[in-house]
Amino acid sequence: MRMFPTVPLIARVIEEDTVVGDYILPKGVTALVAPFAVHRDRRFFDNPDNFDPEHFSSENVNKRNPYAYIPFSAGPRNCIGQKFATMEQKLILGRFFRRYKVTAALHELENRGLPELILKPAKGFPVRIERRPE
Numbered sequence: 001m002r003m004f005p006t007v008p009l010i011a012r013v014i015e016e017d018t019v020v021g022d023y024i025l026p027k028g029v030t031a032l033v034a035p036f037a038v039h040r041d042r043r044f045f046d047n048p049d050n051f052d053p054e055h056f057s058s059e060n061v062n063k064r065n066p067y068a069y070i071p072f073s074a075g076p077r078n079c080i081g082q083k084f085a086t087m088e089q090k091l092i093l094g095r096f097f098r099r100y101k102v103t104a105a106l107h108e109l110e111n112r113g114l115p116e117l118i119l120k121p122a123k124g125f126p127v128r129i130e131r132r133p134e
């Protein structure tokens with residue numbers, strides 16, 4: 001969900017002139033927040049293009065801005081299913097990956113994600129699935 005966030009772009013209509021750093025976002029424009037870009041920003045994640053569970057060690061999480069990881073958005077309109085989806089992933093994917101090894105047939109550079117409503121690879125999900133030894 002960090003490297004390939006399901007929702008790669010979040011849109012908001014700006015209701016009043018808003019200052020963000022050196023910029024003014026005028027009332028009426030649509031602003032995009034891009035979890036995909038934020039999650040790959042080196043200011044927040046060392047080696048952002050590598051899968052590394054250490055990105056989520058307590059030490060690293062505690063020193064990072066909480067808005068640097070926003071797969072479920074943030075604020076008053078964030079995802080109401082976040083806790084359910086996270087628990088479901090831990091249970092179902094955890095069980096699945098203990099039994100099966102999944103290898104992508106195409107590297108992400110050969111199979112770019114398309115930023116549609118949800119992120120999906122241009123050439124689908126060609127994968128090889130092998131049962132792990134018991």
Ligand code: HEM
Nearest residue numbers: 006007010011071072073076077078079080081082084085
């Ligand atoms: C991995 C799974 C999921 C991801 C990554 C995800 C991500 C998101 C994101 C990023 C938003 C904000 C979209 C926006 O502001 O434009 C959102 C909103 C929402 N999600 Fe999820 N979601 C997931 C699963 C679920 C589930 C399981 C449910 C329901 C059981 C759910 C219900 C909703 C609802 C109702 C909203 C709209 C909340 C509002 O506008 O106040 N989501 N989700």
